[in-house]
Amino acid sequence: MTSTDLISSTVDVDAHRVPKGRLLGVDVVRALAIVGVFVMHFPMTGWLHAGPRAEAPAFLRWLDSETSSRAMSLFVLLAGVSIALMTGGSRPYTGRRMTTACLRVAVRAVTLFLISLCIDEFGASVIGFYAVLLLFLIPFTRLRPRTLFCLSAVSVPLVTGYAIWVVTSHMDWMMSDTPAGLAILTHPGQWGDYLFSLVFTGGGFQTIYGIPLVLAGLAIGRLDLHSHAVRWRMMITGFGVAVAACVLSWLALYPFGFADVIDGTQPPGMAWQALLAMPGERSLYATSAVGITFMIGSALLLLGAFLTLMDLPGWRRALWPLAAAGGMAMTWYAGHFAYQSAIGNPKAYSFVYFLAVVVVMLAVSVLWRRWLRRGPLEWLVHKVITIVVPGRSLPKAA
Numbered sequence: 551m552t553s554t555d556l557i558s559s560t561v562d563v564d565a566h567r568v569p570k571g572r573l574l575g576v577d578v579v580r581a582l583a584i585v586g587v588f589v590m591h592f593p594m595t596g597w598l599h600a601g602p603r604a605e606a607p608a609f610l611r612w613l614d615s616e617t618s619s620r621a622m623s624l625f626v627l628l629a630g631v632s633i634a635l636m637t638g639g640s641r642p643y644t645g646r647r648m649t650t651a652c653l654r655v656a657v658r659a660v661t662l663f664l665i666s667l668c669i670d671e672f673g674a675s676v677i678g679f680y681a682v683l684l685l686f687l688i689p690f691t692r693l694r695p696r697t698l699f700c701l702s703a704v705s706v707p708l709v710t711g712y713a714i715w716v717v718t719s720h721m722d723w724m725m726s727d728t729p730a731g732l733a734i735l736t737h738p739g740q741w742g743d744y745l746f747s748l749v750f751t752g753g754g755f756q757t758i759y760g761i762p763l764v765l766a767g768l769a770i771g772r773l774d775l776h777s778h779a780v781r782w783r784m785m786i787t788g789f790g791v792a793v794a795a796c797v798l799s800w801l802a803l804y805p806f807g808f809a810d811v812i813d814g815t816q817p818p819g820m821a822w823q824a825l826l827a828m829p830g831e832r833s834l835y836a837t838s839a840v841g842i843t844f845m846i847g848s849a850l851l852l853l854g855a856f857l858t859l860m861d862l863p864g865w866r867r868a869l870w871p872l873a874a875a876g877g878m879a880m881t882w883y884a885g886h887f888a889y890q891s892a893i894g895n896p897k898a899y900s901f902v903y904f905l906a907v908v909v910v911m912l913a914v915s916v917l918w919r920r921w922l923r924r925g926p927l928e929w930l931v932h933k934v935i936t937i938v939v940p941g942r943s944l945p946k947a948a
Contacts, residue, residue, distance in 0.1 A: 574866070576628065576876070583621050587621045588904065589621070591887075592886075599900050600896070618830075622756075623763055623845040624845065626760040627845065628767060629680055630763065630767020634768045637652065640773060640775070642772065653939045656685060659682070661930075665880075672891040675884075686761065686764065699766065702769065703762075710825055710838060713837045728747065766849070780854075782858075788847045790847070802823065808823040870916065871916050872912070875915035
């Protein structure tokens with residue numbers, strides 16, 4: 551047997567371990583998001599050896615800057631896509647079946663929140679904010695894609711304007727001293743402050759910032775993602791939106807001179823012009839309306855492209871390691887915190903070290919998915935959902 555035959559055979563076996571109807575292109579994009587999270591949490595300061603941050607190569611500094619916030623933005627948007635698929639995809643459920651699906655979404659959110667508290671024992675998890683956003687989406691599951699896209703568009707300046715208002719006028723709201731992790735469960739007197747932070751200010755406005763992203767994701771998941779025509783429209787529209795966002799940001803910062811205004815205003819003050827700046831040195835990610843728009847366009851482009859590629863046998867074989875890892879994204883997200891805690895949370899890594907981490911993730915994912923359909927945490931969440939809310943089998947969320 552040749553090596554090519556072995557790869558083909560491996561992919562064929564793995565394909566049998568993919569839940570029926572699962573959109574592997576979504577998993578590939580989710581894997582790219584987890585790699586982006588690794589870029590953020592494994593800061594690279596040298597090619598072969600880690601060094602001082604100030605001496606990091608220019609490319610690695612650029613990669614860290616450009617990845618910051620965008621990987622988690624992509625994850626949040628994909629949460630909306632998953633909820634759309636759990637509730638019927640392009641043909642939303644009705645009646646009792648929709649009620650069952652929404653109950654499962656609620657149980658999923660509660661389960662993820664508890665998992666997030668466990669992860670917080672090792673590092674600062676964002677899954678708790680993710681869980682709140684899943685609950686937020688339930689009332690919107692019956693809306694059409696066009697309505698959802700409009701709501702997403704309207705919410706963009708509102709949520710980023712809210713972040714600017716808090717940073718400018720209510721910085722005290724962001725000063726939370728509630729216990730982290732599972733310890734919060736033993737301090738009922740602080741639950742109110744904890745919930746306020748979780749929803750309105752925590753993690754740098756993670757929940758508020760995610761509202762337009764999950765609405766856009768829900769809208770995307772309501773499209774017919776199996777249609778090649780829809781996928782091409784997603785790619786074309788997404789490319790146009792992403793480019794337009796970049797051009798708008800550049801025009802605002804330089805020809806219109808907003809860069810000078812923003813550079814002269816630092817927290818606790820935040821100029822309204824930060825709405826038109828990309829996340830980075832000139833704007834907190836949560837204050838960038840253009841940044842959110844750019845991520846929605848990028849997600850449309852990536853999803854359209856990889857959904858199309860994963861229908862082609864050659865690309866399916868080549869991208870299967872990414873799809874396998876994307877199907878275990880929650881396991882890898884939690885696992886990388888536990889791993890870093892075990893090795894003492896180093897402040898810097900080399901590029902070679904980071905590459906080794908990614909290779910190990912892909913290899914283990916392929917081996918795991920050869921025998922099992924779900925990662926450990928994915929299996930746990932699925933079990934809890936189906937036990938707490940039994941009923942008619944529903945399509946697996948991508």
